[in-house]
Amino acid sequence: MIGISEIEAVAERIAGHVVRTPTVDSPGLSALLGAPVTAKLELLQRTGSFKARGATAKLLSLTEAERAAGVVAVSGGNHGIALAVMAAALDVKATVVMPRSAPAKAVEIAEASGASVRLTDDMDGAFAHMTRLQQEGLTLVHPFDDPVVIAGQGTVGLEFAADAGELTDVLVSIGGGGLIAGVAAALRACRPGVRVWGVETEGAQAMSEALAAGGPLPVALSSIVSTLSAPSVSQLTYDHVSAQVTEVLVVPDREAVQGSLDLADHAKVWAEPAAGCLLPAARQVLERVGDGARLGLVVCGGNATTGDVFAWSRRFGLR
Template sequence: MADQVGIADIETAAARIAGGVVRTPTVPSPGLSAALGAPVLLKLEHLQRAGSFKPRGVLAKLASLTDAERAAGVVAVSGGNHGLAVAEVAGAARVDAVVVMPRTAPARSVAAARAAGADVRLTSDIAAAFAQAGELRRAGRTLVHPFDDPVIVAAQGTVGLELARDAVALGEPPTDVLVSIGGGALISGVATAVHALLPGIRVWGVEPVGAEAMSAALAAGGPTPVAISSAITTLSAPSASQLTYDHVRALVHEVLVVDDAAAYRGTLTLAEHAGIWAEPAAGCLVPAARRIVERHPDARLALVVCGANADVADVVRAAAQP
């Protein structure tokens, strides 16, 4: 595990991206606490620029490039949020960007990435998107990988650094932190940070049924391809990476799996009880939190609200499905 990220890497990343991202708040949620029957803190990363945590990693990665690499341009593959972040950050930095997305990516993310100046290319599925991004990398572009990069993991870990420091300042350190998993960069970085600052904490990952890349990796003893059937495209990585698998295996208490319908209902619960609009990638934390409270009635929870890029009509329609 030569590439495993440490707290010093995360602190370095925090200094590197300072001023380029929003320092999002961590707040208690009385409404969600009442609904779940346990104290709840929310890390409001859905307020980040581009509507998700992703710009942290992208900004750190672009800052690490040489002049020649910046001139050659970058390429990214994404189910939505990562591509949007690459488009916005690269556009602001005047770096040419190609973003490859599956056709199932949210239309709003595709449109926003194009509006930010990226060359957005659509493929049949996420596996084909990764394949095309690989071709563009071999042609000379730098790949801004959504999760298989220590620079990205360290920068996403700044979410956990802020959460832990804010929780201590509030006098409400959690016993359990919940983080959604796509490819695993966010949970890898957050788990590294909170374990360093809040000893004894439990970190839980959450995946949707039909996008269980990390659960499959843990069961197989290493990254393995999975078939994607979940409608939650922002969590639909076709495989974990060795980097993220190693972090999760070492630092995450357990990965819970919830179905899409429960995730969409969780989004509505966050709206109704916490007064925030989040995407289903964050909504999936709510049913997982209920299960944790059932197991640990004295739990104090912290939920990382990872993004807000979801259409209201789509969520309401999906939540109504039996």
């Protein structure tokens, strides 16, 4: 299990490379949800998501031989962007493997940053191709199955704990589980009374299915939210979530997209559905915990284009 000392050490190491993102009370979201809401705005992080933290932490931990070999990562979008941009900044050659369902903008940014981008038919194929490249000598920067990466993502929770007022419940999106594993570890150490809730979208339920089964297992992917679409969680992230997270909630894609529109309307931030899913989940949390809740939302990323969100809105009949 990753401890607070590892997260604090990584925070010190990456401080000159990443942004300490704002933690803000949101009157608009508080009015919308009927409870006080504080948001951690990771969509204002370098590369548009929290992923820059873990990628930077891993890149700074490499040996000279590993740097010389170059790095490889698989991504539904944000991890690939983060690795490409941060590797270029640290003068490390990067290869990013993405499924064709990944946002076109993510592919464009990764290529523009100098990374070699390989596209596969689906996420399972992306992970398989990543494994082959690793076997050929590239150094793996895994999106979530790495204690250094998780400690990097945990710096979100470290900052949230230091900067937020009183909170009772914090909601965190889950793909492979690296963000929630790190955030939960930090919050359990700094604010042990706070409940941590995970959020997935239907068709990207790797963690909730793992919890039901008693361990990680492959899952079928059908969600439009590619940035949450891990084909399975890892034992490492499963162990953290099963021990430190109150529950993992699942919301439909349609509600996640509506959440993105609501974040724009009420919080004045442009977030992707991987963050939009927090709002319908927050309503579930409020129903369960009752009066007195003070919510914290980790707004994990903002790399969906206006065209993406409007297209999804039309698909689901949203206004």
